[in-house]
Amino acid sequence: MNLTLKIWRQKNANDKGKMVDYKISDISPDMSFLEMLDVLNEQLINSGDEPVAFDHDCREGICGMCSLYINGEAHGPDRGVTTCQLHMRMFNDGDTIFIEPFRAKAFPVIKDLVVDRSSFDRIQHAGGFISVNTSGNTIDANAIPVNKENADDAFSAATCIGCGACVASCKNSSAMLFVGAKVSQFALLPQGQVEATDRVLNMVKQMDEEGFGNCTNTGACEVECPKGISLENIARMNREYLAASLKG
């Protein structure tokens, strides 16, 4: 395949940045999107240019490191995949592909396609945990049975990989799907109940402070989420938040 790539280049956080055109040829449909970028970078290095910076690590869809806004969609045109699992067979010979970073106020650009998602970490520091010490002197794991449905739902919420596609897809740059997933995981388990009130209040407060927008129930986040995290998690977080606010 021969392709034209239009890629966002930005030297650093202070640079203005611009789209730059690149031609690339002999791309196999079996390549992943990131492998296609590897080929481009090899070309750039060999011709004395600087390669395009992009985030990636596990390349099997689980670490949540890869990002990229491709032709106007987070993680590109395929559904239920991260960029590392997006394959070039999703494109046609002669295509022009637009590649941009995940844009959101709370995700400042570091360089080219790399953004800073540490705001997600800070939301977790505010309450994304159960306060149990790590000594191992806890009660036997089977001492508290958990309804299978709740356990399964908690697991589904917990499969969020923290990639930020929800934020990038949202017209308001809201982080409600991400935070909702984390709140839900603990809200559904008996272990998380004791500090449920503080957790949701603290996490939402931090989310607002980080500069994420509000949720207007557009649902783009759910559509673009590579792990199929459901909007139900936002609803559950809202219920938890309301209950906590009334208590508080």
Added chain:
Amino acid sequence: MALDSKIPQGPIADKWTNYKNHIDLVNPANKRNIDVIVVGTGLAGGSAAATLAELGYNVKAFCFQDSPRRAHSIAAQGGINAAKNYQGDGDSTYRLFYDTVKGGDYRSREANVYRLAEVSANIIDQCVAQGVPFAREYGGLLDNRSFGGVLVSRTFYAAGQTGQQLLLGAYSAMNRQIGRGKIKMYNRHEMLDVVKVDGKARGIITRNLITGEIERHSAHAVVLGTGGYGNVFFLSTNAMGSNVTAAWKAHKRGAYFANPCYTQIHPTCIPVSGDHQSKLTLMSESLRNDGRIWVPKHMKDVEAIKAGTLKPKDLAEEDRDYYLERRYPAFGNLVPRDVASRAAKERCDAGYGVNATGEAVFLDFASAIERYGKEQATVRHLDVNDAALVKKLGQEVVKNKYGNLFQMYEKIVDQDPYNTPMMIYPAVHYTMGGVWVDYNLMTTVPGLYCIGEANFSDHGANRLGASALMQGLADGYFVLPYTIGDYLSNDIRTGPISTDSKEFEEAEKEVREKIEFFVTNKGQHSVDYFHKRLGKIMWNKVGMSRNVQGLTEAISEIKALRAQFWKEVSVPGSSDELNEELAKAGRVADFLELGELFAKDALHREESAGGHFREDAVELDGEQKGEAKRDDENFAYVAAWEYKGEPSDAILHKEQLEFNDIELKQRSYK
């Protein structure tokens, strides 16, 4: 220096308890005056950082990713073992200990493995308390499954994403401590050297990967939880950033490197599709519970399948060679990883590989789909002779068990595994070798600890499934927090460690010089060019099977490649910015040294053990004819290498392994 494993005296079942009763403790008020550095935030590093902070030490944690949550432990799929015996099927601490030592081909340290088995049950309690959503049964209790090489169901799991859930558990424990100010977290930082003051590890030199700033960090002790070095092969199931740099720098500062040639080759990975490939994808070993592995019996069918004129599912049953079931009737498709991998290679080397490159075998779910379908039809009182119905019902069952894996396969290969057999081939997965540690998990450098995959102690020459997660968390949550306290009790009067000493200055200078070299050297080849070439040498000559000639060639080829690298490598960009090529250059430089030591270690070990198959160490006759031959008389030791400049000058130290509680036996899966 003689190796002292510091294994406590007394019966194996009492060693850990006695040890804990007699070590020195640090008073809580004094812990506040002690700093500990933890490098790496996967299962081992993350759990260690959280627990040390919980105990009251001041922890500085470092990872090269943008968040600890992305450490590669997150990619582990299958599960975590624990001797809970919830199923009442006869499991016990001893049995987990026994299986692990046997599965490791008797090349691990008995006392460490027993301790691992002993604390395993606590791990599950701890993780559940932290909100890790393990799979449950309808009664609300935890579910278990079984894994290769084992006769009990002791594996706890969270669908095919157990590593993710356990890592997020450790990450949340870290978050709590970061929120309390007890852990200072340094994301996107890479450790580039260990600093020793008066012979003790007292700090590290790091590079901030965003700004390029070189920083000095001091502490009373340094812990490495930096994972394995499988990326020395370029293609592996490891994350792209996984590297050996921290462990290798520790080695250069005096930490012995043990059994570098012990690599686990995982049998069920998606095969390589072309030269563009950047990494390999693992399909969980749990697939072998239901998938049958085969290649065609006749060469004409191999060719027809390759040419696309014959669909694999149309090949008659009698024309298929279910080679694992043929060779190993007792364990069949569930033989341990090293055995399954070698058998696949044997068939492909003989020309029976089924894809374009000739390096793939089939993993077929057709019989499982039919079996489950018939079962479901019977249960629901439907027609068991309705083939379409049976297939549909069977596919539903298989989807419930392995759906996420099947979907992943389909996305990558563009074939529907419900309707055509998957293609798989072995790939480099996990390294059992690593930094040598004693029973305290301390390296040969006082105050420098090494935990998880980065150390060598618990898995021997081959790792059983679901035991890596167990070791990472055992080390981090339950072992290191005790053993490091014993060491730190001597440091309560030391006070803060200055980073102005000449040792820090010199270490920083060396780091800077290397970085300066890379960004000013105007060579003609990219870093990847060298990494790929190293990978090819490693895979072809130091990979699944090895011989004297190949290993000797590999050593001189790696040496030559390294010399070329230092002349011709090209790193664009500057050192004071985010520069992925610069970071990679440093890592590949270390792989080029480790690779040679790896081959040297493989050359000296004239036996087959675990994933390490020496072509001249093979059973010649009897029931085990053609199988790997271990040599306990001459090689029942840990090979610990001391750095002396060039890898070829490394000096071998032997830690003789003693087996007092387990009899060394031939591993037979016939």
